[in-house]
Every structure is written in structure tokens, then in C-alpha cells.
Amino acid sequence: GENVEQHPSTLSVQEGDSAVIKCTYSDSASNYFPWYKQELGKRPQLIIDIRSNVGEKKDQRIAVTLNKTAKHFSLHITETQPEDSAVYFCAATGGTSYGKLTFGQGTILTVHP
Amino acid sequence: GAGVSQTPSNKVTEKGKYVELRCDPISGHTALYWYRQSLGQGPEFLIYFQGTGAADDSGLPNDRFFAVRPEGSVSTLKIQRTERGDSAVYLCASSLRGGSQPQHFGDGTRLSIL
Numbered sequence: 751g752e753n754v755e756q757h758p759s760t761l762s763v764q765e766g767d768s769a770v771i772k773c774t775y776s777d778s779a780s781n782y783f784p785w786y787k788q789e790l791g792k793r794p795q796l797i798i799d800i801r802s803n804v805g806e807k808k809d810q811r812i813a814v815t816l817n818k819t820a821k822h823f824s825l826h827i828t829e830t831q832p833e834d835s836a837v838y839f840c841a842a843t844g845g846t847s848y849g850k851l852t853f854g855q856g857t858i859l860t861v862h863p
Numbered sequence: 864g865a866g867v868s869q870t871p872s873n874k875v876t877e878k879g880k881y882v883e884l885r886c887d888p889i890s891g892h893t894a895l896y897w898y899r900q901s902l903g904q905g906p907e908f909l910i911y912f913q914g915t916g917a918a919d920d921s922g923l924p925n926d927r928f929f930a931v932r933p934e935g936s937v938s939t940l941k942i943q944r945t946e947r948g949d950s951a952v953y954l955c956a957s958s959l960r961g962g963s964q965p966q967h968f969g970d971g972t973r974l975s976i977l
Binding site: 781790794796839848851855 | 913922967
């Protein structure tokens with residue numbers, strides 16, 4: 751089955767800096783890669799996603815890049831704000847997984863004012 | 864409703880008891896998923912429904928766990944003979960269709976087995 755590795759496990763930045771979180775996946779048939787933000791005690795919230803036919807997608811301060819050959823994808827947050835502080839999870843699905851999301855271990859992002 | 868609704872939000876029960884967790888998906892969403900999240904971990908897949916049928920139940924840990932979705936909308940996750948290791952947040956998600964589609968999560972049920 752699919753295996754997703756996520757790094758780093760914790761990330762601390764100053765307000766206004768950029769943050770990058772990286773994930774690798776194992777199943778070359780995976781074709782959908784969402785990113786979720788989860789605040790303490792809250793639901794995972796879908797913030798951006800990318801499909802395997804696209805190399806990059808951007809939504810305001812958030813962007814995701816995908817390298818299918820290397821089987822890795824990354825989340826980029828620019829001009830970070832304290833309210834960006836949360837746990838971020840990457841996930842993958844597709845191929846034989848068909849809808850079943852496999853999540854990474856999560857990254858605790860802290861943005862210091 | 865506007866989002867995925869899960870009840871109860873918290874459930875505390877004794878080891879060996881039976882529990883039922885309910886999920887009401889976004890109206891019109893045909894696919895429904897159950898995940899389990901332990902502290903400090905990412906959600907782990909349990910079961911996926913497409914309509915009324917379980918399309919993939921490969922994540923259910925053992926036969927104490929069972930889920931139904933009889934009318935293709937609300938789903939119930941049932942756990943028999945609960946164990947302390949079952950303690951976790953149980954999350955439900957739904958998507959418009961199955962497959963590689965955006966999944967939207969509910970707030971979860973925090974299950975504590977004493």
C-alpha cells in the first residue's frame with residue numbers, strides 16, 4: 751500500500767518568513783495530493799490540493815509543487831502570519847487506494863510574531 | 864447541513880462496553896470515509912462507503928469494528944467490547960464522489976475508554 755513520509759516534524763519561523771514542508775510517497779499510481787491544516791482540537795481543514803497532471807498550484811500565500819518522477823510534493827507558505835500556526839498534514843491517494851487517503855505524520859508549524 | 868456533522872463530540876465509556884458513533888455527511892455527497900486519529904499522529908483510514916456499500920474496509924483493525932450506511936447518507940461506526948487502545952478521535956469525511964476527490968472532515972468524536 752501507499753506510504754507517505756513528511757518532514758520536518760516541527761518548523762519554527764518568524765512572522766513574514768516563508769515555510770516549506772515536504773512529503774514523499776511510495777505508490778507511483780497515486781494521483782491526488784491534498785494538504786490539511788489542523789488547529790488544536792479542531793477538524794482537519796483542506797487548504798490546497800494538487801493532481802498528478804499538474805506540477806504546481808497556487809492560492810494566495812499558499813502553493814504546492816509536485817514532482818512525479820521523484821515522488822515528492824511540497825507545501826510552500828509565504829509571508830507567514832501567527833494564525834498560520836497549526837499542524838499541517840500531507841496525504842496521497844489514487845491507483846489501488848482509490849479515495850483512501852494515506853496521511854503523513856504531520857508538521858507542527860509555529861509562527862512567532 | 865453545511866458541513867459534516869458528527870455526534871457525540873465526546874464519549875467516555877468503560878472497557879468492554881459497546882459504542883456507536885454517528886456521521887452525517889454533506890448533503891449530496893455519495894462517498895463517506897471513517898478515519899481514526901491518535902494524539903500526535905495523522906488520521907488513519909478505517910472504511911470507505913460509496914453509496915450504501917462499503918467499497919473498502921481494509922482499515923478496520925479487527926472484527927470488533929463495524930460500520931453501516933443503510934440509506935446512503937448517515938453512517939454509524941460501531942465498536943463492540945471496547946478496549947483502552949480504542950481511545951482516539953474518530954473522524955468522518957465525505958466527498959462528492961468517490962476516488963480522487965476533495966474530502967471534507969467533521970469535528971470528530973473523541974472516544975475515551977476507561
